[in-house]
Amino acid sequence: MKPADEQFEYLKKGCVEIIQEDELKAKLARSVKEKKPLKVKVGFDPTAPDIHLGHTVILRKMKHFQDLGHDVVFLIGDFTGLIGDPSGRSATRPTMTREEIAKNAETYKAQIFKILDSKKTIIDFNSRWLGALTSYQFLELSAKYTVARILERDDFTKRLKTGLPISLHEILYPLCQGYDSVALRADVEMGGTDQKFNLLVAREIQREYGQEPQVIITTPLLEGLDGVEKMSKSLGNYVGINEQPKEIFGKIMSISDPLMFKYYELLTDIPIGQIARCKKEAAESKVNPRDLKVNLAKSIVADFWGKAEAEKAAEEFDRVHKNREIPNEDNIIKIVIPTKSAKTKISTQPLKINVSDSIQISDTSEIDIIDILVNNELCPSRGEAKRLIRQGGVHLDGARIDDIALKLELKPGKEYIMKIGKRRFYKLIPKEMK
RNA sequence: GGGCAGGUACCAAAGUGGCCAAAUGGGGCGGGCUGUAAACCCGCUGCGGGAACGCUUCGGAGGUUCGAAUCCUUCCCUGCCCA
Numbered sequence: 001m002k003p004a005d006e007q008f009e010y011l012k013k014g015c016v017e018i019i020q021e022d023e024l025k026a027k028l029a030r031s032v033k034e035k036k037p038l039k040v041k042v043g044f045d046p047t048a049p050d051i052h053l054g055h056t057v058i059l060r061k062m063k064h065f066q067d068l069g070h071d072v073v074f075l076i077g078d079f080t081g082l083i084g085d086p087s088g089r090s091a092t093r094p095t096m097t098r099e100e101i102a103k104n105a106e107t108y109k110a111q112i113f114k115i116l117d118s119k120k121t122i123i124d125f126n127s128r129w130l131g132a133l134t135s136y137q138f139l140e141l142s143a144k145y146t147v148a149r150i151l152e153r154d155d156f157t158k159r160l161k162t163g164l165p166i167s168l169h170e171i172l173y174p175l176c177q178g179y180d181s182v183a184l185r186a187d188v189e190m191g192g193t194d195q196k197f198n199l200l201v202a203r204e205i206q207r208e209y210g211q212e213p214q215v216i217i218t219t220p221l222l223e224g225l226d227g228v229e230k231m232s233k234s235l236g237n238y239v240g241i242n243e244q245p246k247e248i249f250g251k252i253m254s255i256s257d258p259l260m261f262k263y264y265e266l267l268t269d270i271p272i273g274q275i276a277r278c279k280k281e282a283a284e285s286k287v288n289p290r291d292l293k294v295n296l297a298k299s300i301v302a303d304f305w306g307k308a309e310a311e312k313a314a315e316e317f318d319r320v321h322k323n324r325e326i327p328n329e330d331n332i333i334k335i336v337i338p339t340k341s342a343k344t345k346i347s348t349q350p351l352k353i354n355v356s357d358s359i360q361i362s363d364t365s366e367i368d369i370i371d372i373l374v375n376n377e378l379c380p381s382r383g384e385a386k387r388l389i390r391q392g393g394v395h396l397d398g399a400r401i402d403d404i405a406l407k408l409e410l411k412p413g414k415e416y417i418m419k420i421g422k423r424r425f426y427k428l429i430p431k432e433m434k
Numbered sequence: 435g436g437g438c439a440g441g442u443a444c445c446a447a448a449g450u451g452g453c454c455a456a457a458u459g460g461g462g463c464g465g466g467c468u469g470u471a472a473a474c475c476c477g478c479u480g481c482g483g484g485a486a487c488g489c490u491u492c493g494g495a496g497g498u499u500c501g502a503a504u505c506c507u508u509c510c511c512u513g514c515c516c517a
Contacts, residue, residue: 163440163513227472236461254471290469321471384463387478391464405484421464423471 054231178205252297
């Protein structure tokens with residue numbers, strides 16, 4: 001094990017706040033002396049098994065603890081998730097079954113080990129102890145804190161002021177999270193800066209239960225693609241780490257220039273000094289910001305998919321967006337269009353084929369363009385399909401389609417490339433049916 | 435328990451008997467432009483038919499009316515004040 005002060009410096013990098021620094025130093029020193037690893041707790045919501053770049057900031061920090069030989073607990077808040085997170089709006093959470101939770105946990109595992117060490121990570125569920133509390137014990141827990149102190153929370157105060165509802169169970173949320181730390185005997189808990197309140201409550205709760213309070217470490221919140229809100233799945237401004245390379249690449253390319261530098265800081269290992277230099281050169285037009293963004297996108301894709309995939313994604317992006325060409329074969333979704341030869345007599349009944357092949361067969365081999373769009377779920381409704389065509393968003397083999405009543409005559413054996421919008425490509429494959 | 439204010443489309447928010455499929459903003463989508471899926475500009479944004487039109491929408495259920503998001507009854511939900 002490394003000396004305590006060395007560990008401290010390593011861990012401090014990239015954190016927003018450590019409460020208290022001295023306590024962490026003391027804990028590290030004791031850990032070295034007694035050869036006993038620290039227990040580091042980080043909680044995750046069971047309902048969002050899509051890990052995105054925002055999560056990776058803290059996952060990287062967890063990895064650092066692992067590298068230093070400490071025990072990292074990846075805590076899935078299946079109990080707290082059920083009672084609802086106060087930061088969520090008013091939407092009632094659907095009750096999750098045990099199976100769903102287990103399934104989400106598996107999804108987590110499949111993703112987090114792209115960053116964390118699977119051998120060293122302890123995965124736990126807080127329903128294990130919170131679910132086991134008797135109502136008597138639960139009351140006991142709620143007696144440890146006061147309403148006024150809970151309402152100090154900025155989030156609650158705001159809601160109170162603006163007249164938004166706060167449910168009782170939301171008030172209990174921080175207490176439950178605090179009890180997690182008691183149950184785990186956590187030495188350290190990490191979370192985003194938005195978690196600071198909950199993390200602090202946990203310290204109090206631990207004291208109440210006669211434990212040494214945990215050190216809390218907050219990590220920066222990553223802004224989402226919009227550059228305004230924090231990255232979250234529900235806001236749709238996120239990049240999932242399980243997304244396809246070209247998707248990750250494209251999403252990164254869509255961020256604004258100022259945001260790009262923040263991402264450089266939080267999502268790459270490039271030293272701060274070098275980032276500052278790039279920023280300066282971009283401002284002086286010595287470097288094309290686009291190139292910097294390409295490098296960032298490549299670096300992020302490479303983290304999850306490797307260098308080769310990153311290069312491929314970059315080439316693909318250029319092909320489609322810079323040069324306006326047709327994407328690589330692998331990135332075109334293939335749609336089989338059933339047709340029939342004009343001679344064959346056929347009933348007007350739609351044939352039962354595979355779901356994706358649900359085109360209705362017409363009496364001639366002509367097919368309405370709108371049918372193709374709607375029946376294959378490329379558009380949610382006929383109205384929208386028409387709108388799309390009217391606005392010039394549909395191309396077939398490079399030619400813009402401008403007639404909403406257009407009937408296509410697709411010949412079996414040939415293939416057609418259909419483009420919807422700027423970046424959706426489909427290959428239509430007519431197939432003769434008996 | 436009493437009083438008051440509210441519940442409108444994906445979200446926020448106008449609309450208080452016909453001109454309301456419902457202003458506006460955000461979001462989303464399409465087009466243009468661009469180093470970019472950025473910024474900016476333009477357009478579209480309930481469903482169905484090519485438009486005229488029809489159908490389903492304004493918390494739920496009933497009712498008044500030729501006609502209701504708008505009026506009445508009742509129920510559910512939210513906030514504030516009083517107890």
